[in-house]
Amino acid sequence: MKCKCCVLATNPALAYDTIRFVPDLPPEKKKLGSNVLSGHVIKVYLCYELPFWNDNAALRKRRVVNADNDTTVNDNGRKIAVSEMFPAKNIFYCKKIGGHHSIVALITGKTSISVLGTTEGERKELLLKQLRSMYPDVKRNMIDRPVAYLEKNWCEDTLSGGCYTNGYRPYIGVQLALQTPLDGRVFFASSETSDEFCGYMEGALRAGDRVSDMILKSLKYSSGKILK
Incomplete structure (x- = not known):
């Protein structure tokens, strides 16, 4: 596929190696893009x-297995420590999904890589074993019988490369280099180009807003008309 103008919203580490740009990308942008690392996340409901x-009884008797800061589970802002033997490093109790109460579990980092070979x-x-350890006084059949198990394995998503991006700390030099359009025809709007929330959905939205404003201004100036 060829095009004269485009908005590129893909992780630079994936895009810069697979897309041919004319004119070519500046060396600085290439280098910065190749150094953006993809994360490893499996998200489970x-x-x-x-x-x-x-x-209330389950909350009072909830077991704290390990106080290691690297193995913290977030319970709506309250910290629960879990052993490194368990996969989920973050657990959130969220609102109903399809009428059912839901737990969101994030398997991330090295743990995510270590379980990729499992079914x-x-x-x-x-994950059920982890919940049983966290709530030892809850009846096992209540924990072991979820009405639904939904999993998104971002490590298998070829367009994200793993999610979340493990990139740069935002600072002006890097973000400006990643944001700069190419020849006024190719605009870069991925989350990695955002000056805030780099690598997250919020960063993607901010990048999209920035690029859309840039394109509207370029259209306004090229047509000589004020766009409303």
Whole structure:
């Protein structure tokens, strides 16, 4: 596919090696783009008929296994420590999904890489084992029988490269180099180009707003008319 103008919203590490630009990308942009690292994330939803984690007795007796800062689980802002033997480093209790109470579990970093060779069923069992350890006084059949198990393995997504991006700390020099259009025809709007929330959805939205404003201004000046 060829085009005269485009907005590129792909991770630079993926795009710069697979797309031929004319004129060529500046060496600085190439170097910065190649150094953006992709993260490794598996996102899981476990849906239940009843929110057993909201039971007062379960909350009082919830087990704290390990206080290592690298293995912290977030419970709506409250920290729960879990052992490194468990896959999820972040667990959130969210609103109902399809009428069911839901837990969101994020398997990230080295742990995500270590379980890539397992099946979805095996990863599900690891997460259930983690929940059983966190809530030892909740009946096992309540934990072991989610009405739905939904998994998004970002490591298998060829367009994201793993999600979330493990990139640069935002600072003016890097972000300006990544943001700069090519020949006024190719605009870069991926999350990695954002000056805030680099690598996250918020960064992608900010980058999209920035590029759309840039394109509208270029159209306004080229037509000599004020666009509303």
